[in-house]
Amino acid sequence: MADLVTHYLTARIPAARLSRPIQAAFVVGALLPDVVGKFLDRALQTSMRFDVPSHTVLGLALYAYAACFLFEERVRRGAWLALWLGGLLHVFVDLLKDTMGSASSAFFLFPFTARSFELGLYEPLHAVWSVPVAVVFAASWEWFARRRGADVWE
Amino acid sequence: MFGSRFFFLKLLLGFGTFFGACTACYFLGMEINPSVRAAEVHAPRFDGETLWIPMAQVDAVSEEEFAVRINETRVRVRGRAEGIAPGDLVEITGTFHSRPATLDLHRVRKVAPQRRRIVEVVSMAVLAAVILLFFRRFRVRKGAWEFRWPTS
Numbered sequence: 030m031a032d033l034v035t036h037y038l039t040a041r042i043p044a045a046r047l048s049r050p051i052q053a054a055f056v057v058g059a060l061l062p063d064v065v066g067k068f069l070d071r072a073l074q075t076s077m078r079f080d081v082p083s084h085t086v087l088g089l090a091l092y093a094y095a096a097c098f099l100f101e102e103r104v105r106r107g108a109w110l111a112l113w114l115g116g117l118l119h120v121f122v123d124l125l126k127d128t129m130g131s132a133s134s135a136f137f138l139f140p141f142t143a144r145s146f147e148l149g150l151y152e153p154l155h156a157v158w159s160v161p162v163a164v165v166f167a168a169s170w171e172w173f174a175r176r177r178g179a180d181v182w183e
Numbered sequence: 184m185f186g187s188r189f190f191f192l193k194l195l196l197g198f199g200t201f202f203g204a205c206t207a208c209y210f211l212g213m214e215i216n217p218s219v220r221a222a223e224v225h226a227p228r229f230d231g232e233t234l235w236i237p238m239a240q241v242d243a244v245s246e247e248e249f250a251v252r253i254n255e256t257r258v259r260v261r262g263r264a265e266g267i268a269p270g271d272l273v274e275i276t277g278t279f280h281s282r283p284a285t286l287d288l289h290r291v292r293k294v295a296p297q298r299r300r301i302v303e304v305v306s307m308a309v310l311a312a313v314i315l316l317f318f319r320r321f322r323v324r325k326g327a328w329e330f331r332w333p334t335s
Contacts, residue, residue, distance in 0.1 A: 033307075057317065069205065077216055078216065080205070085204075092198070095196075131235040136212075140208070152292075
């Protein structure tokens with residue numbers, strides 16, 4: 030689990046280019062893997078192996094499908110895609126971490142392969158570095174976009 | 184597939200398939216982060232495999248090796264533990280050998296549970312803010328569990 034601040038901020042940039050209701054689905058999608066994973070871990074007290082699909086390409090598609098039914102029919106297909114893509118962005122951000130190959134995200138291709146993969150650029154609890162970088166990146170991008178007259182976010 | 188016909192059946196199918204995938208992962212994904220205990224029980228299968236121990240307490244340290252305790256299990260770890268002292272909480276990866284349980288050290292680093300707690304508290308605050316923002320823009324339609332846009 031990278032911190033949700035980083036996930037939220039990294040989701041804002043691509044989401045700003047989407048239509049308003051889909052925007053929200055994308056941001057929620059970027060937070061869902063940790064929410065679902067923590068729910069399985071803490072509330073249901075399941076083993077870590079049970080939680081892995083909360084961060085896999087296939088698992089994300091499945092619960093994004095269930096979650097998209099909370100959106101009205103008109104935007105449901107787009108909401109599913111946005112929830113899934115937001116979740117994939119979450120997994121990508123997680124792959125930047127160095128969890129010694131142990132994080133659920135590192136098994137993102139399960140059940141196709143059980144081999145773990147990650148880029149290992151920073152320790153998970155070094156949010157002290159990742160959060161300011163994400164804040165500066167997101168804030169400067171939004172500042173430039175607004176200066177050019179783009180309505181990026183509500 | 185995305186229509187409102189058989190709404191609850193589709194909802195159930197989505198969640199059901201996901202929980203099915205979790206259960207399948209639990210039973211079929213034995214090689215995903217097995218515990219030392221599981222590796223000992225299925226020793227021939229995991230001998231020579233890389234294990235990850237998320238949290239263990241350092242029991243003793245010598246020049247060439249150290250020992251850690253995970254619940255009731257004591258594991259010898261062959262390798263230099265620089266900056267590690269007895270009583271420290273550590274995260275380890277290493278090659279597993281059974282009888283007795285031994286690891287050839289790949290990596291070790293100290294664990295800071297209090298820092299993890301801070302990250303979790305900040306994350307909860309962000310989650311609460313996103314939920315609030317979400318319900319500023321969406322509302323649940325009367326008579327159906329659907330979020331509608333816009334709220335006005």
